[in-house]
Amino acid sequence: MIRTLVIFTAVAAAITAASPRTAAADDPHERPCQPAAEAAVRAALGTALAANPHIVCPEHPDLLTAEAVLADGRIATIELSPEGRVLGMSTAHRDQVASSGKGMALLFWAFALAAVAGAVFVISRRNLIAAVMGMVGSFLGIAAIYMMLYAQFLAVVQMLVYAGAIMVLFVFVVMILNRPEDEPVAPAGRAGQALGGLAILYLVGRLILILMQVQPPNPVTAMAAPLATPEGYDWGSVRAVGIDLFGPGLFPFEAISILLLVAVVGAIAIARPLHEEDDAPAKAREGGVP
Amino acid sequence: MTDLVWNVGYGHFLVLAAVLFLIGVAGVLVRRNALIILMSV
Numbered sequence: 543m544i545r546t547l548v549i550f551t552a553v554a555a556a557i558t559a560a561s562p563r564t565a566a567a568d569d570p571h572e573r574p575c576q577p578a579a580e581a582a583v584r585a586a587l588g589t590a591l592a593a594n595p596h597i598v599c600p601e602h603p604d605l606l607t608a609e610a611v612l613a614d615g616r617i618a619t620i621e622l623s624p625e626g627r628v629l630g631m632s633t634a635h636r637d638q639v640a641s642s643g644k645g646m647a648l649l650f651w652a653f654a655l656a657a658v659a660g661a662v663f664v665i666s667r668r669n670l671i672a673a674v675m676g677m678v679g680s681f682l683g684i685a686a687i688y689m690m691l692y693a694q695f696l697a698v699v700q701m702l703v704y705a706g707a708i709m710v711l712f713v714f715v716v717m718i719l720n721r722p723e724d725e726p727v728a729p730a731g732r733a734g735q736a737l738g739g740l741a742i743l744y745l746v747g748r749l750i751l752i753l754m755q756v757q758p759p760n761p762v763t764a765m766a767a768p769l770a771t772p773e774g775y776d777w778g779s780v781r782a783v784g785i786d787l788f789g790p791g792l793f794p795f796e797a798i799s800i801l802l803l804v805a806v807v808g809a810i811a812i813a814r815p816l817h818e819e820d821d822a823p824a825k826a827r828e829g830g831v832p
Numbered sequence: 833m834t835d836l837v838w839n840v841g842y843g844h845f846l847v848l849a850a851v852l853f854l855i856g857v858a859g860v861l862v863r864r865n866a867l868i869i870l871m872s873v
Contacts, residue, residue, distance in 0.1 A: 650840045654848045661852055664871050665859035677871050684852075691845065716867060 575599040575608050583608045583620050586628045590618075650690060657683030670716040674709060681705040694778040 575583065580597050590612050597610040608620045621629040656679055663676025681704045688697035787795055859872025 644838055647838045647840045650844060657848065658851055661855040665855060665863055665868065670867055673868060673871060687845065687848065712871065
């Protein structure tokens with residue numbers, strides 16, 4: 543679990559480091575504006591502009607547009623006429639601006655490859671444990687993809703529920719179903735107990751060491767998180783997911799719940815023996831009367 | 833082609849989702865092991 547969290551933190555840090563504005567410096571699609579266009583943007587935005595507004599004019603086939611950083615940290619997108627007249631304007635938080643940086647593209651292809659390769663691994667392996675490990679790799683890639691889409695809550699849930707709980711469940715099921723009955727799973731006797739005790743002591747010690755190294759939140763990095771705006775820039779949060787799930791998506795959510803319930807009942811109905819005599823060997827093994 | 837590789841948009845994410853869905857469908861249809869089918873779902 544700790545290793546999973548470390549990987550997740552590394553993925554999040556990599557995505558943050560390659561955020562759109564960071565990668566925009568060497569982006570060929572952003573170029574400085576013509577003086578007339580820049581003057582029109584400055585006149586239209588006035589004091590709302592940041593001290594260093596970083597006004598650029600991305601290449602676009604149809605529209606002449608300019609982007610400028612505002613004093614409150616948002617990005618203003620201005621549509622200009624060929625004469626340099628302002629036709630329209632919209633603002634968004636800087637993280638809402640679409641990315642065209644190469645860093646983000648590289649991360650996308652890497653995580654997409656991990657997700658697809660893990661999925662292919664799952665359906666192509668005969669060894670079930672290897673298939674489960676491929677599934678974990680696929681889950682990691684998908685969680686990173688969620689982060690790239692600013693769905694941070696889904697990414698965390700993906701890691702905790704799928705890569706954590708579901709993976710452990712599958713490993714347990716594989717071990718229980720495939721393990722020969724007479725095969726020992728651990729060294730028996732005093733030696734086995736001593737080995738187990740040492741392993742527990744090692745894990746507890748490592749956990750304490752890690753907890754002692756945890757630093758309090760840095761106010762600077764905390765402020766670097768995406769800000770909420772009156773327009774509702776929080777689509778990746780728990781609140782936004784809850785509103786969508788129990789608002790417009792209420793019927794599909796409940797329908798899927800009923801579908802899963804029916805699937806569970808159907809699985810039990812299929813798995814249980816059809817006749818009492820089919821279950822006789824199992825009862826005999828348990829010491830009951832067949 | 834270069835634009836397709838370096839300008840990642842929502843279409844890329846949708847194609848990725850479709851590919852993963854198809855791999856899952858293939859796993860359900862091709863494999864006979866119940867656990868593999870469950871993982872493919």
